[in-house]
Amino acid sequence: MRVSDWYGLPAGSPLRFVVLSVLLLSGGIISGCSRPQPATEAAPAVVQETPGRVEAPTAQTTEAPKRIILFIGDGMGVGAITAATYAKGEPLHMLGMPHVGFNTTHEHEFVVADSAASATALATGHKTHFEAVSVKPGTLKSQEEDSANHLETIVQTAHAAGWRTGLVATSRINHATPAAFAAHRSNRNDYEDIAHDMSLSQIDVMLGAGSKFFEKRSDGRDLFAAMGERGYTVARSAEDVQLARKQKARKLVGLMHDSDMPSAQSGERAMSLSQMTTTAIELLDNDNSEGFFLMVEGSQIDWFGHDLDGVGVVAETLDMDEAVGAALAYARTRDDTLVVVTADHETGGMSVLDPEYMSRYLLVLGGQGAAEKSVALASHPDAKSRPSPSPAQHITLGSLNVGESTREGAMGAQFAFGPQELKDRRLTTDFGYLSVASRPHWQQAGAFSASHTAVMVPVFAQGPAAASVASVIDNADLGARLIELVQWHGRADRQPIEAGIVGGVERPQNVIVLIGDGLGLSSLTAALYVRGHLEMLAMPVKGLVATHGTDRVVNDSAATATALATGRRTRSGVVGMAPIDGELRSVETVLERAGARGLRTGLVTTTTLTHATPASFYAHHPDRKAEKAIAEFYMDMPQRISGYGGIDVAIAGGSEIFGEKRLAQLRERGVHVALEWSGEPLATDAPTLHLLAAGGLPAAAQRHGVQASVPSLARMTDAAITSLSARQQGFFLMVEGGQIDWALHGLNRGQELIDEIVDFDEAVAAALEFARKDGNTLVIVTSDHDHTISVLDNHYIFSEGHCGAAKQCGGHYEMAVLPVATSKLHRNEGLNDLKLQGDFGPPGLLLQYSWAVLAANERVRMAGPHAANFVPLFAYGPWAARFGGFHDQPDVGKLLMEWASSAP
Ligand SMILES: [Zn+2]
Ligand SMILES: [Zn+2]
Known part of the structure; x- marks a missing residue:
């Protein structure tokens, strides 16, 4: 087979490469916005973010490298x-x-x-x-x-x-x-x-x-x-x-x-x-x-x-x-x-954890020594007398950029940790599991050997x-x-390699940001193999994002969503506020700025509307847990922000947090409040608030199918887009797949986690479908932070040489085997080759979390921890190229703020 056949090109046809040109920074500056900001008691004065610089595109053609x-x-x-x-x-x-x-x-x-x-x-x-x-x-x-x-x-x-x-x-x-x-x-x-x-x-x-x-x-x-x-x-x-x-x-x-x-x-x-x-x-x-x-x-x-x-x-x-x-x-x-x-x-x-998380698990395990023993036992019966790997290894954070940071060349990231807050912190690295250790390695070397993933x-x-x-x-x-x-x-027959800019350089009229809460590269990989395809991976521009906060390397959803929503790094647990001159102050969000500039705005989530991620786009509170206080920020947006009638479309859970009284007030104000999903198109004459459950929405499996009374994330996204785009004035929409994180906290190793990711990816597909037709919409897909999950397979685990702590091999851990959608995979040349697979076909995945978390969970039920691993980002549409490469999370937020600021 000729190489070119694989790309769907007829053999011998001229090679066609679509190439992004490198965007160079130019000095153009968009003037700052100057809307009045009435401060209320609930909302301290909002600090304005300085708009970023505008990048000038440079188109170029090139030859292949030599x-x-x-x-x-x-x-x-x-x-x-x-x-x-x-x-x-x-x-x-x-x-x-x-x-x-x-x-x-x-x-x-x-x-x-x-x-x-x-x-x-x-x-x-x-x-x-x-x-x-x-x-x-x-x-x-x-x-x-x-x-x-x-x-x-x-x-x-x-x-x-x-x-x-x-x-x-x-x-x-x-x-x-x-x-x-x-x-x-x-x-x-x-x-x-x-x-x-x-x-x-x-x-x-x-x-x-x-x-x-x-x-x-x-x-x-x-x-x-x-x-x-x-x-x-x-x-x-x-x-x-x-x-x-x-x-x-x-x-x-x-x-x-x-x-x-x-x-x-x-x-x-x-x-x-x-x-x-x-x-x-x-x-x-x-x-x-x-x-x-x-x-x-x-x-x-x-x-x-x-x-x-x-x-x-x-x-x-x-x-x-x-x-x-x-x-x-x-x-x-x-x-x-x-x-x-x-x-x-x-x-x-390998996952990157922090001391706070690790100490919790080590405490349950009885300290470092006991943890080592526990690991040995959990891994393999023969391992008792064998040396165990260290349950937690500390790596001192690089001190170079503690405090102020400098921009490294063309690099798109600043590592501005908080005011000395990270100085004494130590980064802890941990590995996803050690339930897999190769038997020959024990026998010959008396040591553990973790598996490839x-x-x-x-x-x-x-x-x-x-x-x-x-x-x-x-x-x-x-x-x-x-x-x-x-x-x-x-x-x-060679042709110059085209250098073009994917999606154009004009300012997009609409922006849709989709956040997979807790979705890291590992869980994404698992969903890809089980599903066979993920829409987000087909998006043309890709990037990696660093997610640390001012006080911790491993961050929470409030601080990470605040970084994306405001362009400001903050402390974990904080919603829409950031440390400025030593004080925690409210900072304007991209949704607020978009609303103030006359754009329509929307929030869609499978959690409560007042949960950390959506809350970070409209509320300003030091404690994410104060969801009732956060609801007040939703209520008073028309008073807080002049010329803005509040969020145009919100579809979420959390009616109990809002309560009868607030909902009645909203109805009086003319907001369309619905507690059930009718399937009818949303009204566009006044703000719509759909709160479809008392708390978070049901899990993904219950939101799919004709019987479902609560819609899938894709249907909610589609309804929001239809409403927001009905008037041609531009819109900002944030969509959260909020329960990916919940499945991961629950240490789910099966279909439930995959279902949430697929549900989220279907929403990505809905956004992309609109963006392709519209031609003037930027779609950003990213995550707020990662977890410690990793992806193994049945061959590596169960083969003679590598079996470890899985129940199937006499070990401790129940490890479900998820089938791989081999026929749907983009590259499936042999994954259905039963002859070569022998006893291990057809291929199956096994999901596993950090060993320390699992061992501790055998004694006390504890939620799985977040991890600091960089998370993926995908972009499509005008400006997409600006989001490619490695970014610091607040820089992603700054780009979004720049977009809102430049509304005509
Ligand atoms: Zn290796
Ligand atoms: Zn979480």
Whole structure:
């Protein structure tokens, strides 16, 4: 099959890339708004946010890159990236890259991949079987030398195009990930065979470790000698490598440790990953007018993930990010260099927690020592006498940006923690579970080994065609696209790669913000596999958002919604207020500003209208729990905000909080108040308030189907949009999938959680359907914060080698298996391959939470905690491109405020 077939293009048709141009900041400033603000007792004077700057679009066309540098952080999930960012105290280099995407990482036959299969996807554009190295799925050992069974790698494509190539890793160079770029073997563990393939691969520069596989082999061959005869400089030390660098060696193999490199923390690496990367770039760049492809692996992030060692994960992630920084510095000097940073899979289900949460669970477990024992017992009967991983690891928050912060280059994030409030806090990293520990690992090493997970991994891209690279949603598609880019220059029918701005640059008339409360990349991944498709993932612009508050790294829904609604960071529990000059003051919200500017406004939620998230858009109170006081802010909006009649459409639960008296007052004022859903179109002549339950609405399952008396979130969203758009004056609508968070707090591991996410995604679909027709509507989908859930699969858990604490293996935890919607998945080449799946097909997911939470819950019923992992963002429509890449949550709010301020 030709690569282009996968994109629905006829073979041989000109490649068409839709590329976002980089938006440059210009100096234009929108004048501040000056509406009068009558202060009432209930509402302290609202502080106005300074409008942001306007970005001027620059359209451009480009050719495909002539240098591609691909970084693979082995096992580097969003938890690792988040932890490393807070440990550094400022956004990582990779977070400054303008384009972000998310990729599924499943292999040919199973959902959770190993590094060989996922590296094969990246290296060849094809899925393969568990532990296979760039051979077709199902290839047997006896068939692996037949080139008909080989998958062509990007390195081979690059050589055919006259490009030079390089591989850099901190593991042995013949380890799974680099191996997939230069060998064809049915199993990753055949290290000597792989080294043999690599010695013949004609790769120009190989730097890392693993010399013994080349010169102390069981077959007695000396591959280094043979490579030397073929023109390679062979280096065994950093000095050798430096010399080769000075001599501008055309071909260099520099393996500076016998087996693998020591860890980054040990300080014993012959060369750092950054030094090796710089060296490889310099040698490949030298006298090279054609092009080069370089793969750099941060190999050991995964190893510390297996060990549940968060400190090690952070150290290795920071180490790789230094190398990313070096590559970006090189790329800045040219206009033909594409840098891509991604991971092969997530390892360990790592979540970022904080001491407050952890201490609660450790207390229940009887302190650190008792917790360790509890973990051992929970994991496996054999584990009693084995060393346990630390139940909680602390990482000191980076001190660089405590207090004031500076904007890093073009980076869209400021890490302005509160006034010294975070100074003494320590970040706690924790792993999603340790209920999965591999049995052989216990037996051989007497240690735990956490599992890989299926959680989607981020992709960061910068340079020519970066947007097209970040737009794919599967790692094999990413590999295929990189191969297309290498081939581009050699194609007779090539066309300039269009650079356009997705959705236009004119100010959108309408904005719909959809917030999935508690929806992180993990739960989103689970819903994707169970459902087969998520509308939000098809949105063209993607981003990651940091969600910390002024007082805590792990934040709550009030502070995070306030950041989105006002552009201000605040303390947890606070609604629509922020610390300003040492005092908690009310700050104007995007909904209030939109209303004051004559736009129509709406709120839709599955929780109560006075719950933290919707409340943050119209109320100003230091305590989110004071829902009756918050209701007063809804009541007095017409008095508080001149020229605004209050929220035009609100559909939610919470009639009990409002109470008979308030509802009667509203009716007197002419507000259409309804406590039941009639299904009729909403009135547009006066504000509408639908409170469809005393408290929160029923769960998603009860809001679907013809019998349902309370509508789905999609129907509520649709009704609100129909009403708000009836008059052509522009509108702001916030829609919350509020009960995703509730299912996660309840540690739900089954369909209930998936149902809430799907219900939310249907609302996203309704918003997008309107936006596509309307053409003048910006749709933003994001989350307020994450939880500690992670996604496993039945193969990894139940296979002989990896069974752990699941009931099915004699352990403690009931783990339901959710079926995967294989036939609906965008990339389903082998997930229904029952032959290769053997006892483990068809594929199923298992959802699991942080082990400490689960162990504590066996003694006392406790709600599952939030986590600080960066959350995804999706955007569609005019201005969408401005929301792409990495953002600090208040910056997202500032952009929304800027939109409301610029209403005509
Ligand atoms: Zn691994
Ligand atoms: Zn919550």
